């Protein structure tokens with residue numbers, strides 16, 4: 311199929327968002343509604359569904375667009391450092407605080423603060439975050455002076471926050487403060503009609519980057535991609551196409567279709583613990599042994615994954 315036959319109508323407000331499915335259009339309509347307000351938005355969805363892209367789109371369509379968009383990945387910052395990263399500190403606030411540091415809240419002043427992986431914010435930090443959001447002010451660590459802030463908050467997570475609240479892993483008051491306007495992104499398998507457009511988009515993106523002109527995708531390749539459930543969603547599709555572009559020698563996309571086949575990881579009749587052990591080990595392998603990444607894919611907090619690994623006798627080495 312020639313690539314240029316896979317076209318979509320241009321979307322004025324969302325130039326970088328590809329897709330024509332009803333599920334995506336519903337999401338974009340919600341973004342257009344909420345973006346001009348100052349309401350807190352909670353972006354929900356599986357890994358790789360485009361949560362960050364949507365957060366940025368909300369900022370760009372808001373009156374704050376000419377002020378900073380500051381992103382904090384709460385899962386990537388070590389627990390003990392998150393507080394000073396968010397709120398900053400004064401010189402001498404603690405050993406090693408050699409000079410004043412401006413936190414992300416302050417950096418985002420008049421703009422948008424994006425708290426990514428918000429489910430990973432440690433419980434003990436949650437009251438301080440809630441207070442800053444509610445009272446629109448905070449103190450740098452080691453300071454008694456209260457600094458006012460004017461931010462719009464967008465938060466995202468792939469975890470089930472309702473369940474985390476039930477399990478006492480996330481404070482309910484903060485949860486209700488965050489879920490003023492939730493937007494749930496559909497998984498890619500729920501909108502397979504977007505796959506051909508995304509395939510074209512990524513083929514052109516990586517073709518250009520690697521100086522290769524690819525203008526054809528066979529229908530066998532397209533059908534295999536449409537049938538695959540894409541557990542890693544758009545990011546997985548993007549990585550798959552990048553690899554395909556590398557493998558392509560001519561003007562037709564040569565995709566490694568053997569990768570789109572399910573390998574039966576466990577036998578029928580396995581004990582529940584064996585299935586869990588196998589699945590967790592596989593997620594860890596696919597995440598390069600990085601616990602926070604595997605935890606996100608499994609949609610559990612890091613602490614839960616650590617506890618499960620201990621219980622099931624899984625170590626990061628020798629996976």
Ligand SMILES: Nc1ncnc2c1ncn2[C@@H]1O[C@H](COP(=O)(O)OP(=O)(O)OP(=O)(O)O)[C@@H](O)[C@H]1O
Pocket residue numbers: 326327328329355356357358359360361362363364468511544545548
């Ligand atoms: N509709 C889309 N059109 C084009 N590219 C997209 C779309 N949605 C996502 N992407 C691309 O897919 C990749 C993953 O998107 P993004 O990082 O926003 O997902 P995420 O939901 O934040 O993932 P994670 O939960 O793993 O952080 C990015 O490279 C992004 O640009």
Ligand SMILES: [Mg+2]
Pocket residue numbers: 361362426
């Ligand atoms: Mg993200």
